[in-house]
Amino acid sequence: MTDYTSLPADLPVPEDDGAAAHLRGARTPQLDLHATDGATISLEALGAGRTVLYIYPLTGRPGTDLPEGWDSIPGARGCTAETCGFRDHPQDLLAAGATQVYGLSSQDSDYQREVTERLRLPFQMLSDPAWSLAQALDLPTFTTSGLTLYKRLTLITKNNVIEHVFYPIFPPDRHADHVLAWLRDNADRP
Secondary structure: OOOOOOOOOOOOOOOOOOOOOOOOOOEOOOOEEEEOOOOEEEHHHOOOOEEEEEEOOOOOEOOEOOOOOHHHOOOOOOHHHHHHHHHOOHHHHHHOOEEEEEEEEOOOHHHHHHHHHHOOOOOEEEEOOOOHHHHHHOOOEEEEOOEEEEOOEEEEEEOOEEEEEEOOOOOHHHHHHHHHHHHHHOOOOO
16 A cells, blocks of 8 residues: 655655746635535635645545656645645644644545545645636646646635745645744734
8 A cells, every 4th residue: 555645755846937926915716615524615704814725736545546657746746745744733833823724626525535534634625626716816737647736835815815825835744844834933923
């Protein structure tokens, strides 16, 4: 069985292609997405506090093959490891000023629900199989094996505005630590 939480040492590092440069200061779009608990989450109603929305290509799942050449695509591998990083820091993230954390991918809610249960996630995953957020915000995507997938990035929103963007993200297994450090460094910022 493949261990999706450990990463090969030779993963290619993604380069900043400028595809997320326009996002800081953008308003959160009027968009409703399905969460793994069955709720519908309105992105424009996330509230005044800081929300961490980490966006990833797809999570691996036992018995399901990853797209061909997955490990050679810069920024593709590491979604499960990244998710486990956020799972392991829920109280730290809240203490540092995050009011909520969500993961988001184009995978359907049933697929994400299995991941949420298997990894024992203390937060909800949002499903966007129509790439609605990508269209609303012109988010970067890539195509492999006939699949269109999100490139990995994280948005920190506050008062319905994107306050900070992490892009590109590497290494993904330490990304939650980077988000936590940013939240702590900006805790007093209005």
